[in-house]
Amino acid sequence: MPSLPPKHYAVLGGGISGLTTAWYLMRGAPPETKITLIEAANKLGGWIQTTRVGEEQVLFEQGPRTLRPSGLSGLATLDMIIQLKLTSSFLGISSSHSASKKRYIYYPDKLNELPSSFFGALTSLFTLPVLKGIIPGLLREPFVPKRKLHDNDKDFDDESIHSFVSRRINSHIADNMISALIHGIYAGDVTKLSVRSTFPLLYYSERKYGSLLKAMLVKSNKKNNDNIIPISHQDQILQRTLVEQNKELLKSVQGISMYSFRDGVEELVSAIESELAASEKVEIIRGQAVKNLSFEDEIQTIQGKRIDGIDHVISTIPSFELKKILYHSKSPSLPHLDYNPAVTVAVVNLAYDRPKILPVIGFGYLIPQTTPNNLNYGLGVVFDSCAIPEQDPKAPTVTKLTVMMGGHYYDDNNIDMENMSDEEILSQAQNLVQSHLDITAAPIHALVRLQKNCIPQYYVGHYGRMKQLHEAIKSNERYAGKLSVTGASYWGVSVNDCVLNARKLVENLLSNDFKDKETMGGTRKIITGLERVEEEENISF
Template sequence: MAANVMASKDREVVLVEASGRLGGWLHSLRLDSGAVFELGPRALRPAGNAGANALNLVEDLGLSAEVLPVLRSAPAAQNRFLYSKGQLHALPSSFKGLLKVGGLLSRPLLWTALKEPFVRRGSKKEDETIYGFLERRMGKEVAELLADPLCRGIFAGDARYLSLRSCLPAAYEAQRLTGSLLLGLVLARSKRDHLLEQCELVHRARAEQWAQWSLARGLSSLPEALTRAISSSDQQPYSEIVLGEPVQALRFTGNGQAEITLPESKIIADHVISCLPAHALTSILHPSLAAPLTSIQSVTVAVVNLEYPGNVLPVQGFGHLVPSSEEKGVLGIIYDSDAFPSHNRPGTATTRLTVMLGGAWFEEVFGEVGEGKRDKSREYFLRCEAVSAVVRHLGVMIPPSVVKTSVHQNCIPQYHEGHWKIVGK
């Protein structure tokens, strides 16, 4: 190892990345045809301070003209489906939908919701699972057909183990403060903190009622623009980006500083902000610091991007989820062409879909994934499973013209019941 040591005074900020690209799970694949496939996250929400801060950043980076908004009135925002018992069921998105009898639920969801405030507070004070919470307050059917698939779609996880307190803190606080999920959420909404002064893009998002947004060349444009800004000549005296150098060790010295060991150098820093997943962070910390993190698990998700010639979808909407009782391996299918038609290849009608596979059920259905290894036979199996799911769920019988398979190993952490004790809140 080289003896080069970079002191914190040399740069105000040093960004260290193990791979050769920035952006992490954000990865937009731009095909020669002009189509854009998102291999990871595909959209951001404008809601709350976090959403406003993201739009502020977009404006600061000069990307405002590239924003692709999805309005709340659009089918991609209004229509979400659940695949159950061999057919698609529209999830309630209006008061009329709450009154619907039959179909997905045996009784109107509104009736169940109106009874919820009168359910006695649970005996568990500190935490409980999302499934247990919804089953206790709204019944087993709601837990099975709504909580289960929603947790698969959001966390790629099992609602029977995921922590209410850590995964859905607003719901946890609502019940803790008022004894009712619905009443607490209504009161919290009415007392929402005033947002900080916002940029023009945020005002536009509110005025036009955006549900979500992306960028013309995909979400990878965001870290790419950040990289250009950090690497600009006027920023170079203050910041530096180190690519392709994984952190090998992180040690805290007695004088309040941190020593970061890289393959060819060391960095002495006053402050360290880690974006590493728990399993990676444990490998570079002292065992005494790493011990609490070892219980935090992560799940693997396979993302299969598909392109079909023509308009092949039987419905319009954001996509559909699949309960684990229906199919363990298939988490859901996203109708990318409905949300962001600008990402379709120009000049011809096509349909882009993304099939999400695995999550907490990946090893059970598809087997274990070797660390850092690419398994082409598994990728072919995942591709076949994705195409088969599109046939079963959507009735699309023609073969896809483009298929891209990505396996994201340990990409989503799982905050199981009691997780708050690990992180201290």
């Protein structure tokens, strides 16, 4: 069998998706492979940003602060952590910890503690304003008819999260509890986001069983191995492999609901970056934004740098940025790259030199869209020092909070963030914690970061648009076999989602690019990174 020619992959973007993509390429591709990672900023990691401040070296997270070990995506990240030898820095938070059990919603003018146990739920269902009406809603839910397919087109069968929950339970729960949850994950508007793409468990529970409660009962039967959400053959194999390879770690994380590292989530970024920098296969280009993609063999940056001999481009940058590059390159347009907006979130870290300044303990609280007088556009507040005090050994008496503001509110109200100073944003955050938590003291440390366009918004119909994008890449001679996409714009915004999707893309590319044609039946597949849409082709609705 003749040897296959070496490949040169260009990875656009140095956030967690780009880093993970380059890392798996480095580990899995033949020695002669070349990998060029191009990042517009001078620093890698994207929205994962950890900073220590002051003499006490207080740790502030301006992006993700904890990761979850659950599900296939959680397994994929844990496996990466083992390979990167980060387990010695691992800080787990048990399911019984107050940060795991005690979570709140601020509605309408006070903190409502969400139930964490069956008996707690029995009381809360009758006493919490935020859960008003949930009992009659749940009692009627099994009798609510399944929604008819949208125009008999299962690709675009979708509705907003608010519409789904209002229809199957009631609008009060959608307005309050669910909108608060969406603020915490997407900083988005519950009336606009796709239930199919953001909460597939809800969507497929109805499609498969006709009822959420029926789906829960079926899954509670341990003898039932049926999956509510479609799982591809690739995912099944990967899950079995990861479980088999990481038995000891999985035992150690049993009973852990979330985790971080001693020096914050950015430790993950630093570990990947170190391995990439040490590899002869990899070149990292920082501070260079891509301007042109020829899809022949060349990339040009805005600063004038040219990268030649490119065989395959993997874009992990936001999809709307990819659209701009294709436009400037005079390349054929691809559908829907700029359909979904991304919201901007103001992240304000506050540290107080008082150990018991909070009125409650727990992970923090979220703010629903219906909370009145939300003049500072609050989304939620995290009680950082409650969750992982081990990150601040030099500051045992310090209380840390992170206030998140803006998101869809900035867009809905046409707020001009370009002209708002850090001082104004800090003042808004302090006003919010004073109003909600009665904290009037001045912080000893504060850090303001405006995270522009940081969270993509999967609007209703997202799945169908991704299928059309998948087909467009496959059918266009300019892109077929030369362009793949992954990252938060497409199939999930969490760190775990980004890691898993990057890993699967690389596995597909390497198995495709480095097998001879005879082994593959005479043809090679076109890998777009959007293969998830093919997994649902044979599902009966």
